[in-house]
Amino acid sequence: xxxxxxxxxxxxxxxxxxxxxxxxxxxxxxxxxxxxxxxxxxxxxxxxxxxxxxxxxxxxxxxxxxxxxxxxxxxxxxxxxxxxxxxxxxxxxxxxxxxxxxxxxxxxxxxxxxxxxxxxxxxxxxxxxxxxxxxxxxxxxxxxxxxxxxxxxxxxxxxxxxxxxxxxxxxxxxxxxxxxxxxxxxxxxxxxxxxxxxxxxxxxxxxxxxxxxxxxxxxxxxxxxxxxxxxxxxxxxxxxxxxxxxxxxxxxxxxxxxxxxxxxxxxxxxxxxxxxxxxxxxxxxxxxxxxxxxxxxxxxxxxxxxxxxxxxxxxxxxxxxxxxxxxxxxxxxxxxxxxxxxxxxxxxxxxxxxxxxxxxxxxxxxxxxxxxxxxxxxxxxxxxxxxxxxxxxxxxxxxxxxxxxxxxxxxxxxxxxxxxxxxxxxxxxxxxxxxxxxxxxxxxxxxxxxxxxxxxxxxxxxxxxxxxxxxxxxxxxxxxxxxxxxxxxxxx
Amino acid sequence: xxxxxxxxxxxxxxxxxxxxxxxxxxxxxxxxxxxxxxxxxxxxxxxxxxxxxxxxxxxxxxxxxxxxxxxxxxxxxxxxxxxxxxxxxxxxxxx
Numbered sequence: 001x002x003x004x005x006x007x008x009x010x011x012x013x014x015x016x017x018x019x020x021x022x023x024x025x026x027x028x029x030x031x032x033x034x035x036x037x038x039x040x041x042x043x044x045x046x047x048x049x050x051x052x053x054x055x056x057x058x059x060x061x062x063x064x065x066x067x068x069x070x071x072x073x074x075x076x077x078x079x080x081x082x083x084x085x086x087x088x089x090x091x092x093x094x095x096x097x098x099x100x101x102x103x104x105x106x107x108x109x110x111x112x113x114x115x116x117x118x119x120x121x122x123x124x125x126x127x128x129x130x131x132x133x134x135x136x137x138x139x140x141x142x143x144x145x146x147x148x149x150x151x152x153x154x155x156x157x158x159x160x161x162x163x164x165x166x167x168x169x170x171x172x173x174x175x176x177x178x179x180x181x182x183x184x185x186x187x188x189x190x191x192x193x194x195x196x197x198x199x200x201x202x203x204x205x206x207x208x209x210x211x212x213x214x215x216x217x218x219x220x221x222x223x224x225x226x227x228x229x230x231x232x233x234x235x236x237x238x239x240x241x242x243x244x245x246x247x248x249x250x251x252x253x254x255x256x257x258x259x260x261x262x263x264x265x266x267x268x269x270x271x272x273x274x275x276x277x278x279x280x281x282x283x284x285x286x287x288x289x290x291x292x293x294x295x296x297x298x299x300x301x302x303x304x305x306x307x308x309x310x311x312x313x314x315x316x317x318x319x320x321x322x323x324x325x326x327x328x329x330x331x332x333x334x335x336x337x338x339x340x341x342x343x344x345x346x347x348x349x350x351x352x353x354x355x356x357x358x359x360x361x362x363x364x365x366x367x368x369x370x371x372x373x374x375x376x377x378x379x380x381x382x383x384x385x386x387x388x389x390x391x392x393x394x395x396x397x398x399x400x401x402x403x404x405x406x407x408x409x410x411x412x413x414x415x416x417x418x419x420x421x422x423x424x425x426x427x428x429x430x431x432x433x434x435x436x437x438x439x440x441x442x443x444x445x446x447x448x449x450x451x452x453x454x455x456x457x458x459x460x461x462x463x464x465x466x467x468x469x470x471x472x473x474x475x476x477x478x479x480x481x482x483x484x485x486x487x488x489x490x491x492x
Numbered sequence: 493x494x495x496x497x498x499x500x501x502x503x504x505x506x507x508x509x510x511x512x513x514x515x516x517x518x519x520x521x522x523x524x525x526x527x528x529x530x531x532x533x534x535x536x537x538x539x540x541x542x543x544x545x546x547x548x549x550x551x552x553x554x555x556x557x558x559x560x561x562x563x564x565x566x567x568x569x570x571x572x573x574x575x576x577x578x579x580x581x582x583x584x585x586x587x
Contacts, residue, residue, distance in 0.1 A: 100567040196547045210547065239552050308532045315526075319507065326508075328580050333573035342583050347510035359509055363519070364526050366507040367495070377530060382543030384536050389544060423522055424529045440547025465548065 003028035005166040005487075008072050008223040015061055015071045022061065022071030025169075026054035026115050029073040033117055033167045038492035041152075041162040043078060043136045044086045045118040053115040060113055068250075069230045070113025075162045075171040078119045079126055080106050080214075081203040085116075089205040090134040091124045093353025094331040103203025104235045105172060105214050112230045117168050121158025124355045125322065126179055126207045129429035131157030132415060133357045141187055141412050142488035145454045148414040153183030153429075159217045160187035164488060170218045170227050174204060176211045177310050178407075178433025181445035181460055184217055185407035188447040188456030188486065190479070191217040192224045192472070195465045196440035197242035199228075200235030208317035209240075211310075211437045221446065221476045225249035228468065244466065252469035253476045258292030260474070263400040267303035268432060270409070276451045277406050284404055284448060284459040287481035288474070298400060300391040305384050306435040311427060312368050312381035313438075318358075319365030325353060360423060389439040396464050402474045403462040405432050407445040411455035432460060442468045444475045448482040456486070494524040 003025045006014070014020035030047050050073060057071035081087045081099035088094040102110075110116070121139040123131055130151040132138045139158040141150040142165035152161040156173030160183035163171050173180040175193035184191030192215045199214045206212060216227035229250065234243040264285060269278070285295045327333035327349030334348035354362065368377035395403070409431055419426030436443045442463045447456050459478065463471030495503070500520035504511040511519055565578055574581040 097571050100564075100570055197550075236553070236555070240546070242548065242550065243553070302536065305533055305536055308530050311526060312530050312533070323508075327573060328582055329568075330571035331573070336583060340583060342585050343508070344510075345583055346508040350508055351510040354509065359507075359511075360519075360522055360526065362509065363500075363503045363507050364523060367499075367503050367523065367527070368530070370503070370506060377533075379543050380533050380536075380538060381530070382545070383538035383541040384533055386541050386544035387536065387538070389547070422525050424525055427529070 002032070004032040004169070006169060007219045008068070008170055008226050009220070011072055011169055012068050016066060022054040022057035022115065023051065025071060026050050026073045029117055029168055036162070036165055036167040036492055039140045039142060039161050039165055039167070040137055041121055041139045041158040041165070041167060042075060042118045043121045043158065046085055046116050050115050050117050053110065057113045057115060067112045067230070068226045069109060071115060072169050073115040073117050074109065075117050075120045075159060075168040076106060077156055077159050077172050077174060078122050079174055079205045080172060082106050082116065082119070085119060087119070087205070088135065089125050090122045090136055091353065091355070091358065092135045092332055093325045093350070097330050101203060104200035104237060105204065105231050108233065109230055114230070120162055120171055123155035123157065124358050125205065125318070126155040126174055126176055127318070127357050127361055128154040129178070129182055129426050130154050130415070130418060133355050135355065138415050140415070142492065143187065143412060143455055144488065144491050150412040151186065151415050153186035153412065155179040156217060157183050160184055160189055160191070163187070163189045163217050163219060165492070170216060170223055172214060172231070173217045174212055174214045175437065176207050176314060177437050178430040180215050180217060181407050181433050181443060182429055184445040185447070185456065185458030186412040188484065189217060189219060190221055190224050190444065190446055190475070191215060192228060192444040192468065193436070193442060194228060194232065194468055195442045197240050198232050198466070198468065200233070200238040200241045202235055202237040206321040208314040209321060210317060211314060221472055221479045222250060222253060224444065225253060225472045247469045249469050249472055252473050254473060255477055255480065257288065257474055257477050260293045260401040261399050262288050262293050262295045263298035263395050263403040264295060265298050265300045265303065265403060265405060267300050268405045270431070274410060277409065277457065280449055280457050280459065281404070281406055284478060287478055288404065291477045291481065296400070298395045298403070300395065300435070302384065302387045302391050303435060306388050306438055307427060307431055309381040309384040309388065309438060310430070310434045312377050313385065315361040315365030316369050316378050317365070319362045319369060322358070322362055325350065357423065385438045388435060392439045392441060401464070402471060405460050405462065407432060407458040407460040411451045411453065411457055436462050441465055442471050444471055446475045446478050446482070447484040448478065449484065450486055495520045495527060
């Protein structure tokens with residue numbers, strides 16, 4: 001087995017024992033990364049920085065000062081500002097942008113000794129569920145069962161593909177409506193979206209600020225616990241980051257969930273749900289029941305309205321956040337014709353720099369915020385959002401510890417197969433994931449099995465606010481019971 | 493409600509995104525589809541419900557009103573498409 005296929009916990013233990021060096025581990029990942037170009041997962045590589053950080057990590061481990069992430073090579077979603085490294089949010093409008101500052105999440109990872117391999121592909125500005133809206137072209141799912149190339153999901157598609165293909169040990173992702181959990185499910189890895197406010201958003205390119213949250217994408221639940229610990233914490237630079245202590249998430253993985261109450265939301269059993277997804281969900285219930293949990297039927301009555309509410313609120317926030325891309329301070333500026341003024345500069349720059357889906361969402365957001373429509377769309381959506389949150393508050397108040405649901409309505413689909421004529425078709429991918437972004441709750445996707453085609457399927461656990469430790473323990477039980485060990489066969 | 497070509501043109505203008513006249517009908521159609529999707533929200537009774545503004549009830553932190561950074565003109569201008577004499581440069585704004 002090559003070192004690049006290790007998990008964080010395995011690599012950490014080998015590094016501490018001295019049977020593996022951070023430089024050797026990094027070299028192994030760099031080799032895999034270069035051999036993985038067919039997946040189009042890494043879009044900016046930083047091998048020199050990686051080796052420099054790996055040497056520093058080795059020195060630190062030798063000195064006996066080694067946090068869990070020390071010497072662990074990771075990939076960073078292109079949404080995180082990394083000083084001096086291209087940071088484009090997979091958009092042409094940020095072409096050439098090299099931040100003069102570091103995001104809080106990456107600063108914390110480097111302080112913990114992690115090693116930066118490069119930037120990972122994604123949907124442009126994190127708007128998409130298939131990675132196809134990227135200015136770099138789509139990342140490709142390492143899972144392949146026929147002649148087609150499959151989507152790794154989105155928006156954190158490059159992150160999921162890179163982790164599943166062992167191009168890195170782990171990766172960062174962000175999740176606004178499912179962008180960590182859906183690609184994790186499509187690629188057979190683990191991903192957690194923490195409670196809104198658990199991880200600082202400072203230095204992460206904003207999409208929809210009241211929904212965006214960063215989290216780890218890893219090969220195991222234990223790894224998610226370790227890496228989340230390194231990413232989380234209060235940051236004075238993000239006024240919405242919570243000033244509450246970060247528990248030891250790994251220590252919470254006891255495997256004991258006896259007496260816990262698991263809710264099964266009946267509204268998630270959609271008409272036309274594929275039999276395989278329904279069967280997987282039933283198996284997940286059995287696994288948790290076998291571990292001593294009590295499985296109970298619950299109702300989240302406003303579930304159906306989560307997706308339409310999201311597609312009002314997220315574009316509204318995006319239209320405001322993305323107003324900053326004007327061709328003045330950073331990124332692309334269009335070539336201007338004789339006599340063009342500042343308005344033409346804005347309009348041409350934004351038409352050239354933003355891809356079609358981003359343009360559509362900016363315009364949809366502009367529309368719902370415009371005079372005369374603000375109350376009818378935006379305020380109504382925010383009221384529905386309050387009702388969605390109240391649904392969750394009610395079941396948690398009734399003693400539910402975690403909620404079990406599918407992560408996605410299908411396994412990975414082929415590149416180019418969805419959303420071509422109607423953008424709403426693609427939006428339906430987020431039907432199971434988007435509710436918790438609206439409510440601010442933590443959710444974790446765990447790979448549980450393969451479908452008849454041989455593609456990974458995942459289940460999702462939803463937790464109480466700030467109870468990621470308990471949530472990860474439930475995920476750990478599910479992971480152990482499912483025993484998902486399948487890996488994609490290398491074709492790239 | 494569906495979006496016609498005139499509304500699409502107006503929204504594009506408000507969003508400061510140039511859209512060719514020939515592309516407006518297709519844009520209007522896609523925006524209408526998104527809008528139609530949003531209209532499911534009209535089925536929900538929201539009487540007496542306050543719009544949600546934040547996910548966790550929490551008071552915004554306060555800090556002393558002091559300068560915490562600055563003096564980094566070169567870094568601020570480093571990524572500008574056109575910077576001259578210590579300023580961002582743009583086409584003429586005032587006649």
